[in-house]
Amino acid sequence: xxxxxxxxxxxxxxxxxxxxxxxxxxxxxxxxxxxxxxxxxxxxxxxxxxxxxxxxxxxxxxxxxxxxxxxxxxxxxxxxxxxxxxxxxxxxxxxxxxxxxxxxxxxxxxxxxxxxxxxxxxxxxxxxxxxxxxxxxxxxxxxxxxxxxxxxxxxxxxxxxxxxxxxxxxxx
Numbered sequence: 001x002x003x004x005x006x007x008x009x010x011x012x013x014x015x016x017x018x019x020x021x022x023x024x025x026x027x028x029x030x031x032x033x034x035x036x037x038x039x040x041x042x043x044x045x046x047x048x049x050x051x052x053x054x055x056x057x058x059x060x061x062x063x064x065x066x067x068x069x070x071x072x073x074x075x076x077x078x079x080x081x082x083x084x085x086x087x088x089x090x091x092x093x094x095x096x097x098x099x100x101x102x103x104x105x106x107x108x109x110x111x112x113x114x115x116x117x118x119x120x121x122x123x124x125x126x127x128x129x130x131x132x133x134x135x136x137x138x139x140x141x142x143x144x145x146x147x148x149x150x151x152x153x154x155x156x157x158x159x160x161x162x163x164x165x166x167x168x169x170x171x172x
Contacts (some may be wrong), residue, residue, distance in 0.1 A: 010049070010084065015049065015052070016038070016053075018049060019049040019050065019053035020037055020053060022039075022046065022049055022050055022053070023050060023053045023054075023055050026050055026055055027055065027056075029115055032046050032047050032050070034157055042124070052113070055163055065109050065112060067108065067112065071118065072117060073108060073122065074114070075118070075124050076108055076109075076111050076124075077103075078147060079101060079124055079133055080101050080105075081141075082094040082095060083095040083099050083101045083132070084100075084101065095127045098132075099126075099131075099133070100131050100132035100133070101132060101133045101134075102132065102133065102134040104135075104170060105133060105135075110168060114135050114138075115135075115138060115140070118140065119140050121139060122140035123128050123140070123142075123143070123146060124138070124140070124141075124151070125138070125139050125140065125141035125145065125149060126138065126139075127139055127149075129149055129150065130139055
């Protein structure tokens with residue numbers, strides 16, 4: 001096998017040579033994990049080399065859903081985080097007040113199957129703001145609809161220094 005030391009960046013001819021050596025072994029039945037262990041490379045690195053060599057990948061080596069990094073995936077991940085992680089900056093407004101994500105939607109593939117792709121200009125919204133994220137309390141909404149679907153907030157007088165409203169009962 002060509003120079004394939006762990007941590008050694010493969011480029012150019014060396015990369016092409018290693019990929020050409022791995023391809024027939026993979027096509028003969030070796031798994032990506034086996035090839036990674038033998039070469040000292042990561043499984044992702046071996047998979048990238050095989051794809052670069054034009055290898056037909058076997059089922060089970062594909063990405064789970066292909067949405068990682070998309071705005072839909074980030075919205076889903078943030079939805080789960082703000083309802084389940086007490087260190088999230090918005091925890092008090094969501095998980096801290098009992099807003100939950102149904103068990104089925106803790107897995108992105110299930111969420112995607114239930115709600116589909118995000119329509120342009122729409123965001124995740126709950127029909128009833130006091131209930132959690134679940135199929136019968138979910139809709140895609142535009143900014144205008146979201147702004148009307150808020151908790152009632154009773155404001156107090158304006159702060160004389162900042163001009164902002166203060167929460168009712170808070171005196172400065």
